[in-house]
Amino acid sequence: MALVSVLLPYAFDAAFTYEAREAPPPGAVVTVPLGRRIVHGVVWDDAPEPGIAPARLKTLHAVIATPALPGPLRRFIDWVAQYTMAPRGEVLALALKTGLLDPPAPRAGWAAGAAPSGRITATRQRVLDALATLDRPTTAELAAAAGTGAAVVRGLADAGLLRPAVRDPSVPLPDPDHAPPALSAAQEEAATALRASVAARRFEVTLLEGVTGAGKTEVFCEAIAACLREGRQALVLVPEIALSAQFAARFAARFGAAPALWHSGLTPATRRANYHAVASGAARLVLGARSALFLPFADPGLIVVDEEHEAAYKQEDGVTYHARDMAVVRGRISGCAVILASATPSLESAVNAEAGRYRHITLAARHGGARLPAIEAIDLRAAPPARGRFLSPVLAGALETTLEGGGQAMLFLNRRGYAPLTLCRGCGHRLTCPNCTAWLVEHRRPGHLLCHHCGHAAQAPAKCPDCAAEQSFVPIGPGVERIAEEVAELFPAARTILMASDAITTAEQAEAALRAIVAHEIDLVIGTQMIAKGWHFPDLVLVGVVDADLGLGGGDLRAGERSAQLLHQVAGRAGRGRLPGRVLLQTYAPEHPVMRALIGNDLAGFRRAEADLRAPGHWPPFGRLAALIVSADEAATADAAAAALARTQPRDGVQVLGPAPAPFAMLRGRHRRRLLLRAPRGIAVQPVLRAWLDRARAEGLPRAARIDIDIDPISFL
Ligand SMILES: [Zn+2]
Ligand SMILES: [Zn+2]
Structure with missing residues (x-):
């Protein structure tokens, strides 16, 4: 009998040792007994534990006929677990989904039937x-x-x-030479460098920076084409599923075959088919969300991370990993090229490029001669909106001119609902969520107050619970619904659409809305960050940002950077077609560095200023951060745990900030405290954290408190 190490997809860090008549090779998917159950696991590379008493040693149950997890994927799982301090089994669970293991079955599809006789409906x-x-x-x-x-x-x-046509689960092969685009000289130069990077068949990271509309996608498609010519697989990550349909269509046009998709919105049958196609190498081009990094690629040759600066790449639940950073790790372990693409690179990537760790390619001009939009600030102190309104006369006037001239306009406000705060006119009582430290946000559709953190929904009370005044609650401040209301009063004839995640809930609705906007069946788009990214609206000439200051508050380390990126993306929607674009930012702080960078179109200068602010204090990316979030059902338990951590905090060369109540001191009914560990770049924070937790446990850290560790935190909630 042989001994075998098996890692199980549960919250265990260690692999378990089983005995087997013959040891399956590492990576093989097996079933083993765990307690009274039979569970799936993967044969791991760890040495089996010797000397287990025969009575306690259990026997491997079966080897599953399914693709093995390749060595680079296993090393990646080990690496992610070590870095994020999550148990290895939890990371394995991101890769091993039992529902995907059976080979896919042929599926019932449709082919063209008889030719239609006579007219048919549209x-x-x-x-x-x-x-x-x-x-x-x-x-x-x-x-x-x-x-x-x-x-x-x-x-x-x-x-x-239509007639039935069985489809075998094979995926169509993309053709690198199907429809190559005509590239500008600048694009061709960038494409040549990227093709060479892919053909070199080794790890190399390129930061591909290009202003919105510069044609980055066409350029990295040339790298994909080079990868396809090598007969290897390319993975393109997008930050949001909503963007994948548009990308899939572009890839299909370029390569003559749709990419294999990977995200949570797919049917189980499609997921299974795509999983096996990735494992066999048949899927050459994969378009996916961050979880696609954990697919068992047979021969990865290229990983592209589009919109690499997006905070959505950070997984905030369970294993808290940053998909952009882990894509770089995956590329290093797999020995393949990585491209990070963005119009507004993160400071992290920009600093890596400056230090020579990444190659930096810049596309400075818009493709096809379109010009960058002119960006101006509207100083709300000088030109305030009328009472009860939120659009200043300057913005309203610009909208009127645009609409009268037959142009298309967009209003951006990154706030869902009708009003972010509801308070009593009599006593100032604010309606807050009973589970969270948060205001309830009024939504007129479907007509309730909603907590954006836990989903708690309520009606405004008829009587104020504090002063007993009746019908005294008034909405304060605007959400997009309220802006839509103001627009309807100002421009009753305009055809408008509200684009927010609670108004447009399905991919089909998003597609339909998109088509209507592109076809100019809509005059005025009102939306949240949903409209900021990716979309190409050729007739859009005016973008109004209702509250450009919105993202700057909150004391978040990256608030300024994120705000500049988001507003730059929004501004980039304007003037992508033949007509020049204009962007108006409503702000109370036109002199703020973020506004100045946007108006002067100088994001590189803004990044340098940000770097100068962060470098001296070892703030990321010049140092390392890790957050410890203490949570408990009782406030006293959370306080006791935070105090135990404070007493035992590390001191050598690192700094601990806190404990402090988390900005949401109560979230989903749990009391939360936060500590932040800050260390110079040269210090690995994981061993420091492990030793710290050991000391705290020895010093009476309450067991009822939960400690979540977030390495490189992005959210400070
Ligand atoms: Zn009151
Ligand atoms: Zn809540």
């Missing part, structure tokens, strides 16, 4: 048009592509215009 025609671009799609896929429901597809089948 919706039916859309379905047939969509069918022509897809390979034997399922009912759901076809309906989604045509922006309609399953009933229309079934109706076409009943009429004989």
